[in-house]
Amino acid sequence: MINLASPLDERAVAYERMANALSYLGDTWQEWPDLSTAARAVGLSPSHFQREFTRWAGISPKQYQSALAHSATGDLLREGASVLDATLEAGLSGPGRLHDLFVAHEGLSPGEAKAGGKGADLVLGRAPTPFGEGAWLMSSRGLVALGFVDENAPERTGFEHQGRNEEQAFADLAARYPDASIRRDDHEAETLARRVFESGEPLPVALYGTPFRRQIWRALLEIPVGSVSTYGALAKASGNPKAARAVGAAVGANPISWFIPCHRALAADGRLHNYHWGVARKRAMLTLERACAA
Numbered sequence: 001m002i003n004l005a006s007p008l009d010e011r012a013v014a015y016e017r018m019a020n021a022l023s024y025l026g027d028t029w030q031e032w033p034d035l036s037t038a039a040r041a042v043g044l045s046p047s048h049f050q051r052e053f054t055r056w057a058g059i060s061p062k063q064y065q066s067a068l069a070h071s072a073t074g075d076l077l078r079e080g081a082s083v084l085d086a087t088l089e090a091g092l093s094g095p096g097r098l099h100d101l102f103v104a105h106e107g108l109s110p111g112e113a114k115a116g117g118k119g120a121d122l123v124l125g126r127a128p129t130p131f132g133e134g135a136w137l138m139s140s141r142g143l144v145a146l147g148f149v150d151e152n153a154p155e156r157t158g159f160e161h162q163g164r165n166e167e168q169a170f171a172d173l174a175a176r177y178p179d180a181s182i183r184r185d186d187h188e189a190e191t192l193a194r195r196v197f198e199s200g201e202p203l204p205v206a207l208y209g210t211p212f213r214r215q216i217w218r219a220l221l222e223i224p225v226g227s228v229s230t231y232g233a234l235a236k237a238s239g240n241p242k243a244a245r246a247v248g249a250a251v252g253a254n255p256i257s258w259f260i261p262c263h264r265a266l267a268a269d270g271r272l273h274n275y276h277w278g279v280a281r282k283r284a285m286l287t288l289e290r291a292c293a294a
Helices: 007-031 035-041 046-057 061-073 083-089 095-100 110-114 166-175 186-197 211-221 231-237 244-252 279-293
Strands: 103-106 121-129 132-139 142-149 181-184 203-205
Touching: 007 035, 007 046, 007 061, 007 121, 007 132, 007 186, 007 279, 035 046, 035 061, 046 061, 061 279, 121 142, 121 166, 121 186, 132 166, 132 186, 142 166, 211 231, 211 244, 231 244
Parallel strands: 103 203, 121 181, 142 203
Antiparallel strands: 121 132, 132 142
């Protein structure tokens, strides 16, 4: 049974409100709205907003505004370091530390990876993440796929790049591995979620896919936190400068959200579009990372 007192569960429940808060603060940081104004914009009392935002992000709303300003201007803060650095030195923990995690290994042989999960025994479960409830697909070798569940998603299917309810999210992940044997186990998913998000342990992964796609997924890991890249730049980095369209397809097929950061890949014009689990979630990831990197 999920313990709602868990910090990870609280952050998962708060995600939608905090995504709205990040969007609001990202649009208005130059105006420096006070705590009461920002809280009113997301429908919370000032004290509730201060407490919930700080718990979710690891820094206060004001510190987040300062980090955005620092990132945008490139100037050092008066103390000679970013507010975020000072906050982390004080012992606070935010989503930025999640990127201290690393992909420990790919637990598959080349032949297994190319087989696309044929004959594999996989486990599918629901467990919290800082960006809402997650749909976790796992094998004995490591994490196979991670998606997100949005309770208010439309019941009908066929809507690309929008939120998915639990049934749709689970079906989305399972459809990627039609020849695998899949059973459900939420407890196993929760164990992995708490292991990587709360304990900070290395994350083993099992990446099924063609060599080209796995090459692009590795290239995504090379994009620094707080930075973005384009499909064209990724194509050049992979040694295939004319393959931007194929790179875009490979990025879109990335099975492991957040940890393999396809949210950092943008179109050539810089637009946020075509994120498989919702543009709002992509924006939340990028804006928070920008602050964490300041």
